[in-house]
Amino acid sequence: MKRFWAWGALIVGLLYFILPLIGMTNFSLKMRRGVYSFDAYAVVLGDPRFQQTFTYSVTLALLTIIVGVVLVVPTAYWVRLKLPWLRPYIEFITLLPLVIPAIVIVFGYIRLYNTSSWLPLTATSLGTDALLVFGYTTLALPYMYRAVDTGLRTIDVTTLTEAAQSMGAGWFTIIGKVILPNVLLAVLSGAFLTFAIVIGEFTMAALLNRPAFGPYMQLLGANRAYEPAALAVIAFVITWGCLGLIQLVSRFQKSAQRPV
Amino acid sequence: MSFLTLTHLQKSFGPTKVVHDFNMAIEKGEFISFLGPSGCGKTTVLRMIAGFETPTGGSIVINGRDQTELKPNQRNIGMVFQAYALFPNMNVFDNVAFGLKIAGKPKAEIAARVQEMLKLIHLEHLADRYPYQMSGGQQQRVALARALAPKPQVLLLDEPLSALDAKIRVSLREEIRQIQQQLGITTVFVTHDQEEALSISDRIVVMNAGRADQIGTPFEIYNRPATRFVASFVGTLSLIDATVVNASESTVKLGEQVVSLKKPLPKGEGEKITVAMRPECGSLAEGARGDIAINGKVASSHFLGSVIRTKLDVGGPVLSFDMFNDPGRAPPAVGETVTLKVAADDLMVLAD
Numbered sequence: 001m002k003r004f005w006a007w008g009a010l011i012v013g014l015l016y017f018i019l020p021l022i023g024m025t026n027f028s029l030k031m032r033r034g035v036y037s038f039d040a041y042a043v044v045l046g047d048p049r050f051q052q053t054f055t056y057s058v059t060l061a062l063l064t065i066i067v068g069v070v071l072v073v074p075t076a077y078w079v080r081l082k083l084p085w086l087r088p089y090i091e092f093i094t095l096l097p098l099v100i101p102a103i104v105i106v107f108g109y110i111r112l113y114n115t116s117s118w119l120p121l122t123a124t125s126l127g128t129d130a131l132l133v134f135g136y137t138t139l140a141l142p143y144m145y146r147a148v149d150t151g152l153r154t155i156d157v158t159t160l161t162e163a164a165q166s167m168g169a170g171w172f173t174i175i176g177k178v179i180l181p182n183v184l185l186a187v188l189s190g191a192f193l194t195f196a197i198v199i200g201e202f203t204m205a206a207l208l209n210r211p212a213f214g215p216y217m218q219l220l221g222a223n224r225a226y227e228p229a230a231l232a233v234i235a236f237v238i239t240w241g242c243l244g245l246i247q248l249v250s251r252f253q254k255s256a257q258r259p260v
Numbered sequence: 261m262s263f264l265t266l267t268h269l270q271k272s273f274g275p276t277k278v279v280h281d282f283n284m285a286i287e288k289g290e291f292i293s294f295l296g297p298s299g300c301g302k303t304t305v306l307r308m309i310a311g312f313e314t315p316t317g318g319s320i321v322i323n324g325r326d327q328t329e330l331k332p333n334q335r336n337i338g339m340v341f342q343a344y345a346l347f348p349n350m351n352v353f354d355n356v357a358f359g360l361k362i363a364g365k366p367k368a369e370i371a372a373r374v375q376e377m378l379k380l381i382h383l384e385h386l387a388d389r390y391p392y393q394m395s396g397g398q399q400q401r402v403a404l405a406r407a408l409a410p411k412p413q414v415l416l417l418d419e420p421l422s423a424l425d426a427k428i429r430v431s432l433r434e435e436i437r438q439i440q441q442q443l444g445i446t447t448v449f450v451t452h453d454q455e456e457a458l459s460i461s462d463r464i465v466v467m468n469a470g471r472a473d474q475i476g477t478p479f480e481i482y483n484r485p486a487t488r489f490v491a492s493f494v495g496t497l498s499l500i501d502a503t504v505v506n507a508s509e510s511t512v513k514l515g516e517q518v519v520s521l522k523k524p525l526p527k528g529e530g531e532k533i534t535v536a537m538r539p540e541c542g543s544l545a546e547g548a549r550g551d552i553a554i555n556g557k558v559a560s561s562h563f564l565g566s567v568i569r570t571k572l573d574v575g576g577p578v579l580s581f582d583m584f585n586d587p588g589r590a591p592p593a594v595g596e597t598v599t600l601k602v603a604a605d606d607l608m609v610l611a612d
Binding site: 155156159160162163164165166167168169170173177178181182184 | 310311312331332333334335336337338339341343345346347348349358359362363403406407410416
């Protein structure tokens with residue numbers, strides 16, 4: 001009986017998630033009347049704005065990953081090595097983006113960095129792009145920090161650092177050649193999550209008025225019928241691809257770190 | 261002048277003083293062991309030499325150069341850790357080459373030096389292996405080669421054998437000593453295992469509560485311990501209370517007998533002293549050498565193969581002694597009354 005309810009709950013849950021997806025996919029294939037076709041996909045993929053916004057978002061996602069890694073890896077490493085008492089505070093700070101809405105952050109940015117401020121980042125597109133990358137870095141911080149911190153937990157940070165130091169290595173060499181390569185898989189899983197977040201992000205890009213993929217999806221959704229459904233399916237495939245890569249990477253990590 | 265000199269070295273962690281006024285002069289090519297129980301400060305002294313801890317006071321001079329203020333990566337000191345600490349992302353070759361690459365040596369020189377080091381530890385055939393593909397003993401040998409590759413001025417070994425199983429421990433310690441002698445490198449070895457320290461060191465520093473209780477050769481440390489702590493920590497000792505009868509004649513009352521210990525006594529007539537006996541100094545055999553005879557009842561008797569370890573109840577203290585196995589004679593039975601013969605020369609008088 002218990003098993004029946006368990007299966008029942010699972011099936012209801014699956015239907016709850018899958019039915020809308022099936023409906024949406026089904027709808028996205030019905031652009032040509034009476035037959036299933038990929039017309040909507042062809043329209044979306046052929047739209048130059050799709051290509052532009054997608055390229056823009058991918059570029060920003062990669063930049064966000066770089067900024068995130070440069071910020072988080074040394075920080076998490078230093079906290080583990082020298083300031084372990086600071087860890088709960090750092091964890092709390094990295095969790096803040098989950099409770100502070102993106103819209104609050106972006107309004108804060110606009111107030112602080114507008115054209116009449118001491119650092120008018122929004123005055124140029126490049127400045128605004130930089131601001132957007134920093135905003136994305138903040139949004140991805142909870143995931144990136146946790147991934148890297150978990151990776152650091154699997155290695156003996158202190159002893160490896162001391163071993164490298166005794167052989168003459170400075171901090172840059174230690175982080176670049178010893179620490180980063182050993183948490184690379186953790187960093188990669190953080191990077192895929194960051195990528196998925198940036199590709200789908202709407203609020204920041206829209207309010208900073210940048211041509212990102214999120215606002216494009218919204219624009220298309222407001223004006224067309226079949227194409228938004230096709231675009232949503234594409235976005236899902238990208239996100240799931242990222243999640244699949246995380247799975248793949250973590251499986252690879254497990255097999256790479258066999259016990260001695 | 262000594263090669264490595266530690267002068268008035270002190271270290272406190274907050275209000276806790278872990279190393280008190282540590283002084284030592286180590287000659288070039290010497291193998292020194294810091295021996296002591298956990299928490300005695302031996303690892304802290306080692307880490308101060310390596311530069312991982314900053315001394316609260318005192319100085320560290322290597323080869324005439326003051327190292328006290330130098331960072332660990334400026335000292336050119338090789339270190340081997342208990343947990344191996346090989347870089348998991350690098351194979352054996354790259355691990356050993358790490359220090360040489362940092363020093364900016366040319367590629368050909370690095371390759372030659374790494375080969376030389378791998379030959380030294382007999383692991384030339386494992387150059388492509390990653391740390392997780394090797395046993396603990398192999399990893400620790402690679403760690404040794406890695407520490408030695410950049411030709412450090414001093415080699416520090418922080419309990420390098422503790423994580424290994426007993427058999428490997430013995431063979432690797434012999435290998436370490438042999439390599440050390442071959443290279444003539446000044447080495448400081450930290451251990452809590454007295455057998456390790458006794459078997460491979462030129463000199464041993466016995467540490468207790470942040471102080472060096474005694475510095476001496478293994479023979480001196482074992483046979484002439486300076487303090488009660490050294491005596492009890494190094495080797496097994498049976499302690500017997502005695503009363504001084506005549507200080508000038510070195511006679512004491514041991515149980516019911518008055519015996520001469522043939523050595524100066526630290527206290528005067530009527531005062532109590534502690535006499536200590538090593539387990540190998542007693543003998544049960546008929547006609548055995550020994551001017552002191554102690555009667556007692558066998559409390560326990562363990563046959564360990566070549567040695568029989570017996571505890572003898574002498575009506576108060578329990579004396580522990582070992583004797584070699586004799587195929588013609590059964591081990592003493594529990595409850596049996598026997599006479600233990602000890603030479604007065606072999607008994608130690610402890611100062612405190």
